[in-house]
Amino acid sequence: MIHRRSILILVLLGLTAVAAPPAMAVVFGPDMPGWAPSPSPAPVPAVDETQSDRDPLNPIREKLSRAEDLARSGKASDAVALSEDALKELGDLPPSRPGVSSLRERLEDVRDRAARSGDDEADVADGTPDRPRTLKPVEPERNERVDVWMAYYTGRGRERFQLWITRSASYMDLLTKNLRAEGVPEELANLVFVESGFNMHAKSVARAVGPWQFIRGTARLFGLEMTPYKDERRDPELATRAAARYLRRLYEMFDGSWPLALAAYNSGEGTVQRAIRRQRTTDFWSLRLPRETKDYVPKFMAAMEIASDPERYGFDVPENSPLRYDEVVVEGAVDLREIARVSGVEVEELERLNPVFVRHRTPGDQEGTGLKVPHGMGEQIQLALETNYSPKPLSRSELRTAAREHRAEMRRPIRRSRSGTHIVRRGETLSQIGARYHTSPTRLARLNGLSDAGEIRAGMRLRVR
Numbered sequence: 489m490i491h492r493r494s495i496l497i498l499v500l501l502g503l504t505a506v507a508a509p510p511a512m513a514v515v516f517g518p519d520m521p522g523w524a525p526s527p528s529p530a531p532v533p534a535v536d537e538t539q540s541d542r543d544p545l546n547p548i549r550e551k552l553s554r555a556e557d558l559a560r561s562g563k564a565s566d567a568v569a570l571s572e573d574a575l576k577e578l579g580d581l582p583p584s585r586p587g588v589s590s591l592r593e594r595l596e597d598v599r600d601r602a603a604r605s606g607d608d609e610a611d612v613a614d615g616t617p618d619r620p621r622t623l624k625p626v627e628p629e630r631n632e633r634v635d636v637w638m639a640y641y642t643g644r645g646r647e648r649f650q651l652w653i654t655r656s657a658s659y660m661d662l663l664t665k666n667l668r669a670e671g672v673p674e675e676l677a678n679l680v681f682v683e684s685g686f687n688m689h690a691k692s693v694a695r696a697v698g699p700w701q702f703i704r705g706t707a708r709l710f711g712l713e714m715t716p717y718k719d720e721r722r723d724p725e726l727a728t729r730a731a732a733r734y735l736r737r738l739y740e741m742f743d744g745s746w747p748l749a750l751a752a753y754n755s756g757e758g759t760v761q762r763a764i765r766r767q768r769t770t771d772f773w774s775l776r777l778p779r780e781t782k783d784y785v786p787k788f789m790a791a792m793e794i795a796s797d798p799e800r801y802g803f804d805v806p807e808n809s810p811l812r813y814d815e816v817v818v819e820g821a822v823d824l825r826e827i828a829r830v831s832g833v834e835v836e837e838l839e840r841l842n843p844v845f846v847r848h849r850t851p852g853d854q855e856g857t858g859l860k861v862p863h864g865m866g867e868q869i870q871l872a873l874e875t876n877y878s879p880k881p882l883s884r885s886e887l888r889t890a891a892r893e894h895r896a897e898m899r900r901p902i903r904r905s906r907s908g909t910h911i912v913r914r915g916e917t918l919s920q921i922g923a924r925y926h927t928s929p930t931r932l933a934r935l936n937g938l939s940d941a942g943e944i945r946a947g948m949r950l951r952v953r
Contacts, residue, residue, distance in 0.1 A: 545587050548574045552595055559602040571599035572740075579761050600709065620671035623739055626746045629789050631773065637783070637790035642801050648685070649791075653798055654806045655686035659699070661810035663728050670732035672739075679731075679750070681791040682784065688722050688843040693911050694947025697721040698843075700731040710734055716894035717850035722843040724811070747772035747785050754784040755945060779937040780948060813841050814866025817856040820879030824848040830876040831869045833862060847890060851882050912948045925952040 551574035558567035575595050581588055641649045664674035683701040684690035696703045698721035702712060710730035712720040720726045738749035741757060751772055752760045763775050772785060798805050818827065825848055828835040835848070841860040850857070861869045882890075910921055918929035918938075935951045938944065 544581060545585075545591060548577055548591060548595075551577075552591065552598065555595070555598050555602070559598055564602040567602035568599050571595050571602065575599070576741075579758070580765070583758065596709070620736070622671045623673060623736065624744065624746075625673040626675050626792070628793060629747075630793070631786075633773070633782075633786040634789045634793075637787050638793065641790055641794055646803075649681075649794065650803055652681050652685040653795070653803055656681070656795070657806040657809050658811045659686055659724055661808070662724055663699075666725055666728040667732050670729060670736065672732045672735055675792055676732075676735060677728075678792040678795050679753075679788055681795065682787045688724060692947055693949075694945075696947070698727050699724055700727045702727065702730065706734065715846075716890040717846055718844045719846050720844055724843070726844075743770070745770065745772065750785050750788055751775075751777060751781050755781040759945065776937075778944065778948065782937070811841075812863035813860040814863055814869075815858050816861055816866055816870040816873060818852060818859050818873060818877070818879070819856050820852045821881050822850045822852055822857050822859065823879065826877065826879075827859070827869075827873065830872045831861070831865075832872075833865070833869070837862065846894075849882060849886065851887075852879065910950045910952045912944050912946055912950060916944070916946075918944060921950065921952070927952065 551570055555567045555570040555574065558564075558570060575592065578588060578592055578595065583589065659680075660677055663677040663680065667674045667676055680686055680699045684699045686699060688699055690699065690701065691697050692701060694703060697707075697719060700721070702710075702721045704714060707714065707721050707730065710733050712726060712730050714721065735749060735753060738752045738757065739746065742748035742752065742760070748760055748764075748770065755778055759778065759781065760775075763777055764770055767775055769775060794801050794803070822845070824835050824838045824842075824845070827833075828838055838859070838861070839845070839848070841862070910925065912921070918932050922929045922932050932938075932950060932952065944950065
């Protein structure tokens with residue numbers, strides 16, 4: 489009896505299982521009672537094999553397009569932020585990849601145009617220049633690498649540093665005033681000790697010019713003009729404003745690290761970014777960088793320390809003699825020698841006050857050319873110019889000569905190697921340099937403390953023996 493009942497139960501259970509619909513499951517949840525059937529699973533989409541090979545530049549191009557739209561619609565700050573974000577992503581890709589270089593140029597162009605537009609809108613809104621956000625100060629640091637340069641500047645390099653301190657007395661006030669106006673710490677003026685020793689006419693082997701040592705491309709990016717007759721990289725006020733804007737960009741690019749920003753000012757953003765990615769550290773003092781850049785920040789720290797109290801380190805402190813001048817307007821062509829004759833001011837003094845002029849004769853602007861003259865003499869010199877100055881237009885020969893010399897100046901310079909030293913030309917590689925001197929790239933890298941062949945740049949001096 490029990491056996492037949494068991495068989496009956498089993499038969500009934502089998503019939504129930506056959507009648508039950510497929511894909512039934514118990515699902516729990518606030519909107520799904522325990523007896524409700526679960527929804528059929530969604531079909532799995534087919535894998536698009538092209539997605540795995542998707543061009544990594546496409547998302548960056550999309551950001552470029554959105555940034556352009558934002559800039560056109562008047563949302564300058566959003567356009568700048570999006571462009572910067574895209575540039576950071578682009579920095580993760582190898583520069584040699586096709587399309588990277590042109591995309592970077594377009595992004596930088598959108599960002600810079602949007603930034604200028606934003607500045608103009610702020611000026612119109614309140615009638616005064618928009619004061620940039622003030623960045624944090626540069627904290628002094630002391631370690632063995634800084635002490636090396638402290639010892640040099642107060643020892644074998646004492647005479648040279650004394651000359652720099654003497655020159656700085658005329659320019660330090662002007663530089664710090666313009667740095668403050670741009671919202672960057674005024675102690676960055678000490679960078680000019682390292683860059684040019686406060687020589688407005690300084691020129692490096694890589695054709696970097698002026699107190700802040702701008703190369704042509706960076707100078708143009710930050711609004712400095714270079715013609716056959718004037719070079720604004722040599723103007724202490726204009727160049728300082730441009731340097732402040734560049735340093736601000738680097739500070740923001742490297743998340744508020746002044747040592748990294750200063751290293752990038754010396755060697756370029758790409759060199760520092762690549763070192764950070766490969767070595768996985770953002771501590772400047774731990775990074776392996778080109779020797780020149782490794783020394784650059786310690787030099788600055790040492791110069792800043794000494795300049796804060798020169799007497800403590802045995803330097804003569806010159807009387808503070810800030811650069812003061814009046815400005816007059818010269819109608820027609822500018823001839824500094826003729827202006828010196830009618831004004832009674834030495835031509836050397838006019839050249840000192842106007843380092844922006846490349847030649848002593850220059851064609852004048854239609855609205856007149858501004859000229860700096862000794863403080864307190866502006867009115868009498870303006871009167872002398874209006875009554876006694878007869879400008880002589882530049883001849884065609886002078887114009888052609890100036891244009892030809894300017895082109896020659898802007899061309900790639902011919903650099904001669906000193907004994908045991910090679911000056912890197914633009915585009916050269918360690919392999920090419922090694923072949924020239926019959927040595928291996930590995931040995932060159934070891935001689936010069938380089939961890940990567942990509943760390944060399946135009947103007948660097950490499951030991952080859």
